[in-house]
Amino acid sequence: MPTAKDHTIVHTALDDVDASIRAQKLEENGIPTLKLGGTSGVAFGMIPAPEALHIELWVHNDQLETANQLMESFDEARGQSPASQWSCGCGEQNPKTFDVCWKCGATFGKSA
Numbered sequence: 086m087p088t089a090k091d092h093t094i095v096h097t098a099l100d101d102v103d104a105s106i107r108a109q110k111l112e113e114n115g116i117p118t119l120k121l122g123g124t125s126g127v128a129f130g131m132i133p134a135p136e137a138l139h140i141e142l143w144v145h146n147d148q149l150e151t152a153n154q155l156m157e158s159f160d161e162a163r164g165q166s167p168a169s170q171w172s173c174g175c176g177e178q179n180p181k182t183f184d185v186c187w188k189c190g191a192t193f194g195k196s197a
C-alpha cells in the first residue's frame with residue numbers, strides 16, 4: 086500500500102482495461118505502477134457502485150512528471166481516433182458513414 090507521502094495518483098481508470106493499458110505503458114517506460122481498487126477490492130456478492138470500480142494508478146513522486154507526460158501523450162493518441170460525426174458548412178451534423186451532407190449535398194472534406 087503506497088502512502089500519500091511519496092506516491093501520487095497519476096490516473097484514475099474507469100475500468101480494468103484502461104488501467105491495464107496505462108499501467109503497461111508506464112512500466113514499459115521504467116515507471117513501476119501500483120493499481121489500487123477495481124473489482125479485486127469488491128466483496129463477493131456485493132453490487133458495487135460504479136465509482137467503486139475505478140482503479141487508481143499510483144506512481145512514485147520522483148516519476149510523477151514523466152508519468153503525467155506519458156498519460157498526456159496516451160490521451161492525445163486516443164483523441165486522434167476519428168469522430169463519429171462531421172459537421173457540414175451548412176451547419177448540419179452528419180454521421181461518418183455519410184460522404185455527402187444529407188441536407189445540402191456538400192461532400193465531406195470540401196468546404197461548401
Ligand SMILES: [Zn+2]
Pocket residue numbers: 173174175176177186187188189190191
Ligand atoms: Zn450541408
